[in-house]
Amino acid sequence: MIDVLVKPGSKKGPLVEAVDAGLVVYLREKAHDGEANEALIRLLAKHFDVAKSQIEIVRGQKSHRKVVKIGGR
Numbered sequence: 001m002i003d004v005l006v007k008p009g010s011k012k013g014p015l016v017e018a019v020d021a022g023l024v025v026y027l028r029e030k031a032h033d034g035e036a037n038e039a040l041i042r043l044l045a046k047h048f049d050v051a052k053s054q055i056e057i058v059r060g061q062k063s064h065r066k067v068v069k070i071g072g073r
Contacts, residue, residue, distance in 0.1 A: 001058060004044075004066045008036040016047045037061065044068065 003022030013026035029039040045052040060066035
C-alpha cells in the first residue's frame with residue numbers, strides 16, 4: 001500500500017512525484033463528483049503499467065491524503 005497526496009485542479013498535472021512518504025500526484029481534474037479519484041486511478045495505472053482494475057483507493061475517498069493499493073503491492 002502506498003500513501004498518496006493528491007493535488008486536484010493543478011496546472012502542473014498530470015504528474016506523479018515520488019517523495020519520502022509515498023507519492024504526490026498532481027491532477028488537472030477537480031475534486032468534484034469523483035473526477036479526481038477516477039483520474040488518479042487512470043494515472044497510477046499508466047505510471048505503474050497495470051490495469052485500472054489493479055488500483056484500489058483503500059482510504060481517503062474524500063480526502064487529499066489517500067492510501068492506495070496497487071495490484072499485489
